[in-house]
Amino acid sequence: MTTVIPLHAWADRLESMCDSQLGPLHTVRVLAEVETTQDLARLSGVGTLVTTGRQTAGRGQRGNKWADTGDEGLAFSVCLPSTTRPEQSLLLAKALVGALEPLLPGRIEVKPPNDLLLDGLKLAGVLVEQSRGLAVIGIGINVGQQAWPEELQGQAISLAEAGIQLDRLEVLERVLPAVVEAWSAD
Numbered sequence: 499m500t501t502v503i504p505l506h507a508w509a510d511r512l513e514s515m516c517d518s519q520l521g522p523l524h525t526v527r528v529l530a531e532v533e534t535t536q537d538l539a540r541l542s543g544v545g546t547l548v549t550t551g552r553q554t555a556g557r558g559q560r561g562n563k564w565a566d567t568g569d570e571g572l573a574f575s576v577c578l579p580s581t582t583r584p585e586q587s588l589l590l591a592k593a594l595v596g597a598l599e600p601l602l603p604g605r606i607e608v609k610p611p612n613d614l615l616l617d618g619l620k621l622a623g624v625l626v627e628q629s630r631g632l633a634v635i636g637i638g639i640n641v642g643q644q645a646w647p648e649e650l651q652g653q654a655i656s657l658a659e660a661g662i663q664l665d666r667l668e669v670l671e672r673v674l675p676a677v678v679e680a681w682s683a684d
Contacts, residue, residue: 500642500663505530505551508667512547515671520678522578523547536627536636539575544632549574549670553638570642570656572666574674578681580633586681587612590624590635593680597673601662614639619655635677641666 503511508528516523525546532538532548533555539548553573583589591608598606602616609615614622625636640656641664657664664672 500658500665503665503667508549508670511667511671512549512674515674516547519675522678522682523576523674534636535573535575536625536634539577539636540627540632540634542577544577544579546577547574547674548576569666570640570644570658572639572641572669573636574670575634575636576674576677576681578633578635578678580628580631581681585611586633587624587626589680590626590637590677591622593676594622594624594637594639594673597676598657601657601664602660605660616655616657616660620653621655621657633681635681637673637677639669639673641669 505528509526512526512528516526523545525542527538527542527546527548529550531552531554532550533553535548535550535553539546542548550573551569588608588611591612591614594614595606595608605616606621607615612624613620622637622639627634640654642658643656644658646654657669
């Protein structure tokens with residue numbers, strides 16, 4: 499059984515992580531519920547990490563909705579300087595695979611341009627929105643779900659369903675350095 503780390507403990511751990519190893523990030527916002535972490539990160543500016551206990555209006559590529567399943571999934575966004583490098587979403591997806599691969603060797607793959615599949619089912623998605631010198635990178639990862647709405651059955655999978663028992667904060671701490679490094683690499 500996964501030990502659930504209370505949301506109120508997230509900010510201190512994430513701020514400490516940003517101070518010690520994530521130079522481009524200097525502001526952490528942890529909220530119980532937001533419509534979308536993307537919009538809040540954009541408004542907060544470069545160097546901001548926004549995460550939430552629940553996202554009520556998350557979005558994916560081409561205006562698709564990111565389905566929220568309460569407090570079982572991980573949703574976060576970071577705001578960093580924009581880049582002109584092509585295929586940045588794909589590079590971020592590959593970085594996520596690199597961070598999660600040790601948990602599930604050989605089972606995670608990228609579905610271009612921005613999805614992560616685990617055993618052929620959607621595990622995570624990346625959304626990059628760039629404008630006016632800002633890049634807002636939004637990531638959703640299915641962490642603790644054990645059941646899915648009817649429209650997602652047979653299409654989505656969580657880490658928990660694959661036998662990985664981690665808290666959402668532990669997953670964020672695992673993937674965040676990879677995201678920042680992949681975006682910041684020259």
